[in-house]
Amino acid sequence: MKDTENVQMTEALAPIQDMVRACIQCGTCSASCPNAFAMTDTPRRLWRMLQAGETQAVLNSETFALCSACYSCTLRCPRGLPLTDAMNALKQVVARKDALRFASGTLFYRNFMESVRRHGRVRETEFMYLYLMAMKNPLLPFRFAPLGLKLFSRKKLDFRLPSGGDARMDALFHKVRELENTP
Amino acid sequence: MTYLYYPGCSLEGSAREYDISTRSALKALDVTLMDIPDWTCCGASAAASVSTLLSLVLPARNLALAEAIPGADDILAPCSACYLNLKKAEVQARDESERSRLNAVLEVENLRISGRMRVRHLLDVLSRDIGADRIREKVTAPLSGKRIAPYYGCQCLRPYRVFDDPERPVSMNALIEATGAQVFSWNMGAVCCGASNMSTHAAVGTSLTTAILKAAKGADAIVTVCPMCQMNLEAYQDGISQSCQDNLRIPVMYLPQLLGLAFGLPRADIRLDLNLSEAGAFAAGPAQAER
Ligand code: SF4
Ligand code: SF4
Numbered sequence: 001m002k003d004t005e006n007v008q009m010t011e012a013l014a015p016i017q018d019m020v021r022a023c024i025q026c027g028t029c030s031a032s033c034p035n036a037f038a039m040t041d042t043p044r045r046l047w048r049m050l051q052a053g054e055t056q057a058v059l060n061s062e063t064f065a066l067c068s069a070c071y072s073c074t075l076r077c078p079r080g081l082p083l084t085d086a087m088n089a090l091k092q093v094v095a096r097k098d099a100l101r102f103a104s105g106t107l108f109y110r111n112f113m114e115s116v117r118r119h120g121r122v123r124e125t126e127f128m129y130l131y132l133m134a135m136k137n138p139l140l141p142f143r144f145a146p147l148g149l150k151l152f153s154r155k156k157l158d159f160r161l162p163s164g165g166d167a168r169m170d171a172l173f174h175k176v177r178e179l180e181n182t183p
Numbered sequence: 184m185t186y187l188y189y190p191g192c193s194l195e196g197s198a199r200e201y202d203i204s205t206r207s208a209l210k211a212l213d214v215t216l217m218d219i220p221d222w223t224c225c226g227a228s229a230a231a232s233v234s235t236l237l238s239l240v241l242p243a244r245n246l247a248l249a250e251a252i253p254g255a256d257d258i259l260a261p262c263s264a265c266y267l268n269l270k271k272a273e274v275q276a277r278d279e280s281e282r283s284r285l286n287a288v289l290e291v292e293n294l295r296i297s298g299r300m301r302v303r304h305l306l307d308v309l310s311r312d313i314g315a316d317r318i319r320e321k322v323t324a325p326l327s328g329k330r331i332a333p334y335y336g337c338q339c340l341r342p343y344r345v346f347d348d349p350e351r352p353v354s355m356n357a358l359i360e361a362t363g364a365q366v367f368s369w370n371m372g373a374v375c376c377g378a379s380n381m382s383t384h385a386a387v388g389t390s391l392t393t394a395i396l397k398a399a400k401g402a403d404a405i406v407t408v409c410p411m412c413q414m415n416l417e418a419y420q421d422g423i424s425q426s427c428q429d430n431l432r433i434p435v436m437y438l439p440q441l442l443g444l445a446f447g448l449p450r451a452d453i454r455l456d457l458n459l460s461e462a463g464a465f466a467a468g469p470a471q472a473e474r
Contacts, residue, residue, distance in 0.1 A: 034374060034375040034377075034391055035375075035380065035387055035391075037390075038384070038386075038387040038390075065383075065384070066380065066384060066387060068375050068377055068378040068379065068380045068388070068391075069231075069337070069338070069378060070337040070341070070375035070378070071337055071338065071341035071342040072337075072341065072350075072375070074341065074342045075341045075342055075349055075350070084342065088231040088235070088238075089235070091231075092231075092234060092235065113226075113237070116223070116224040116226070116241070120221075120223035120224065121192045121195065121223060121224050168223075169223065171291040171292065172240060172244065172288060172289075172291060172292060173237070174291075175287075175288045175290075175291045176234060176236050176237045176240055176288055179236060179284075179287065179288065180234060180236055
């Protein structure tokens with residue numbers, strides 16, 4: 001990471017560091033996490049890394065990308081820390097940074113929101129189409145193919161092509177962006 | 184009993200049978216649902232990964248629309264993800280400074296939120312407002328002999344403790360028993376189904392659903408109260424059975440579909456044919472044939 005980028009990222013992580021400052025490293029969160037088995041760094045370790053200001057290690061960690069927002073850790077943390085919110089906040093930092101390694105998860109969320117901005121409601125086909133296009137991974141559609149067929153045979157997929165929509169949510173999205181960019 | 188109804192995007196698409204069966208089961212229970220005109224997406228699980236403010240503004244917009252309709256104070260949401268997002272906005276809006284921040288955005292659409300609405304999950308309404316007794320009264324086709332595994336998932340239980348124990352939930356038990364069926368006892372009812380990891384990190388998501396399906400062996404069906412849980416538990420059964428070399432196929436259906444069966448509602452009001460698992464086979468099973 002370049003120095004300027006490192007400084008920017010450390011700033012971005014500061015509010016999240018505050019969220020977990022009171023962590024006493026008891027490990028209850030890790031023990032409660034259904035996805036911990038797949039994480040190189042458990043949630044407890046991630047909070048330690050945040051506390052210690054290890055910006056790069058935090059961003060390199062896959063821990064938050066694997067969080068499925070089950071809220072078990074948040075419910076059980078003896079310090080009452082908003083841990084699921086902290087995981088989401090980390091996803092946001094990475095979404096902004098656009099780190100390539102997380103392309104899969106980040107694009108999934110971004111394309112979902114794009115469908116909302118255009119139509120107000122999510123059109124599932126358009127969402128999948130945007131997601132697959134953005135991934136530019138020609139093998140990916142095959143993984144979704146069996147599911148797609150099942151949904152199709154039950155007329156659950158709407159095969160209208162993606163369109164511009166009426167951009168009905170533009171004003172709201174615009175206002176949110178404006179407020180978020182004014183400190 | 185009247186509620187404002189927030190179906191959410193999934194119930195207009197891949198979870199249409201949840202919408203249809205919720206409406207018909209509640210109608211049979213003499214509950215009136217009023218649609219919220221022009222409702223929009225609650226942000227699902229995606230908005231919180233993109234922007235915190237957006238993840239509150241999207242549900243707040245729907246609360247503001249609901250407030251403008253006189254005659255009800257409760258919003259009923261069948262989808263657990265919608266429920267939690269709307270609930271978060273409800274809780275945030277209780278705080279005056281948060282409320283004015285949300286209103287500053289909603290203003291662009293001439294909307295305002297005062298914090299008057301209460302957000303309720305379908306299971307909350309069924310278990311606390313309606314209750315097992317009223318459900319039992321409507322049963323004409325008891326599901327005797329069927330063992331039903333109640334699956335709650337996460338977001339209707341956590342982080343807000345509203346209608347049930349967030350780790351050892353029991354609210355579905357009495358409702359299942361009211362249909363004449365037995366509760367299949369297991370400890371997976373409140374364990375995560377993998378949620379969107381099923382799409383973003385398939386291997387990790389699959390191992391969670393596999394564990395749940397394995398634990399459900401011996402049950403006749405799993406009952407869910409969320410489109411995401413429903414999809415994860417039923418859509419990948421073939422692949423999971425293949426890779427485990429074990430037949431883990433099991434009917435998975437929404438709670439109001441189960442109620443609809445016990446109420447003897449017409450097929451068009453339950454739409455088990457839309458489920459991705461073999462839920463239709465459950466309906467045609469021995470308990471029904473014996474009658
Ligand atoms: S449960 Fe809370 S206090 Fe314990 S390690 Fe996790 S975050 Fe820290
Ligand atoms: S909310 Fe995320 S980090 Fe916390 S226990 Fe659940 S999956 Fe793990």
